Amino acid sequence: MKQNGLDEMPPAGATIQEVAKAAGVSKTTVSHVLSGNRPVSAATRRRVEKVMAELDFQPNFFAQALTSKRSNSIALIVQDITNPYYPALARGLQLSVARRGQAVMLFDAGGGEQFADTFVNEAIQRRVDGVVIAASGMASGLARLQKAGIPVVAVGSGLSGLSVDWVSADDERIAGDAVRHLHASGRSRLATIAGPRGAAPGDSRLSGFLDAAASLGIEVLPQHVAVADFTRDGGYEAMERLMGTDSSPDAVFCANDLMAIGAMEAANAAGLDIPSAIAIVGVDDIDAASLVRPALTTVHIPVEEIGQAAGDLLLHRIDEGGGASYRQVLVNHELVVRASA
Amino acid sequence: MKQNGLDEMPPAGATIQEVAKAAGVSKTTVSHVLSGNRPVSAATRRRVEKVMAELDFQPNFFAQALTSKRSNSIALIVQDITNPYYPALARGLQLSVARRGQAVMLFDAGGGEQFADTFVNEAIQRRVDGVVIAASGMASGLARLQKAGIPVVAVGSGLSGLSVDWVSADDERIAGDAVRHLHASGRSRLATIAGPRGAAPGDSRLSGFLDAAASLGIEVLPQHVAVADFTRDGGYEAMERLMGTDSSPDAVFCANDLMAIGAMEAANAAGLDIPSAIAIVGVDDIDAASLVRPALTTVHIPVEEIGQAAGDLLLHRIDEGGGASYRQVLVNHELVVRASA
């Protein structure tokens, strides 16, 4: 019977009832000293608090949630937690919401797409107080969450049309800045490795790239637009395709660093020198960007800040409701010129 | 009043009571079709299920948790989520526990130390079904969790003495393998950049390093043991200290890749060629290890597998209790020889 040799009894956690009895008051009163919802005389309060401490009383979380209808948990749904972008996002988010007693539930789609919807279901069933969603194909999930009355904030661009709070980097301008940098350093045969079509930052960075090129009078060949999945391997393969075209580019803008690094490897493997034969620029400024040789020129995005902003937006909507006026925040980016372009 | 232009009414989630009424049965019966705890006639079952679907009924998570005393959530407490080691761990863990309907709650100590205890409290209050703890200074937290009767599994070494399930890489042998490789390639003035003393993988890798050196007849100078905090910056500074000593080393074993990369940078900055002037080996085999130039020789650790094993151990203890017989699993590592050593 005895499971642990140390204690004679599993502590089992005192209930409010037991505290009440030990303190000689009703559970109502105990509840009141707990919540402060109604006044309790100083003497009684002290007595109750003392008993609580002695019994190591901790209010039952589930019972509280049941009546208050709040779980004090928020869900973070990410595309791929092993992509260094997301841990930074998670940290920022936790920083923001932890102060308000909210815990973060992590749902990692593992790079796949189909899971995101499953996770939305989980979040709804668990009645989280809110969810931050940073995964591709989130539109349908968004709708379901909103129908369920759960506050959401989306992370990523291409959301302007939707009725949702969101935070994002200014992806079009990011791409534009990269293009202008490339152009200023004399490149003219521009290519891009874009993210998956229809997904968050992929489309915006692509259109930003295209627009900027157009406004500089640069023609971008159709075969110079490759699509990959934001992974290093994807970038590698996309680069191979790009190099395989008859008129090969002298610069490529990659929609994130991971793909840019993959692209660099492909270029190396093909014997192309970076940056003399081909310039490469990425986006995100992950740690690895400064580690590769040549060091990757990229656009720094303050990811942790994005996470915090998402948390703030979410808390605001949880507290205030906020109705149908949606807020969006754009964070600042910065071109970091290193050696690759 | 109207908040969302679409629906006239917030769906509000049907209760079991409403389902019962609509199906013309008692809530008991509904509960039984839900849980299968007692037989229900096929006809009734169908009727109830139909009503459930129509009303989009989802059992209230809190109410269920209140009676079942299970939250179907587990906590993952990590030292620093931006260290690429931990996201991989998180993924492995989720992979393991998601199949059993458990969600992962992420607590990121943000590199700091003092938070881990706070998080343990959070976990207890939230009555998670179990916790995986992978952070330094976890001993006190372990004790508290166990006293609260919450299953725990620890990740990291130096836990052999403790009464707890744990999973780890074989840190002593990892260090030994690295040392033997260094020795085999002709190095003799070995140094190490260890993790913080008293913390999980730092100590074991250090003693493994020392033991292996001793058994090879290599003398390690006291000033050739530097301590850092597992970050890149920490590795950089530790390397500076190492190079500042009068008899400078010709090889350094770093307790993780991040520090190894920092060390490489410091060596570069000092004009030391790697590997001719100084060899460097790390541990973890994070993505960046293959990206730096020269590519980092390191010891590969199957981190995702560690996460899965931790999940399996935890689920087992949640299900079976398991009493005072603790399990430990050691995962296999592998030396990956690249260019830096």
Added chain:
DNA sequence: CATCTCATCCAAACCGTTTTGCTTCACACC
């Protein structure tokens, strides 16, 4: 025909809180 046994279903108690009336009591006031 009386009884026994299942299969089905229901009512009520329970999980541990919060919240909403109400009661009590002391005190001030007229």
Added chain:
DNA sequence: GGTGTGAAGCAAAACGGTTTGGATGAGATG
């Protein structure tokens, strides 16, 4: 000495499920 007032505390009803102990009726058994 009645009456109004506020402070302090209590009982009971939620919250939305699960579980336990019957009740009911149909078919099997003697």
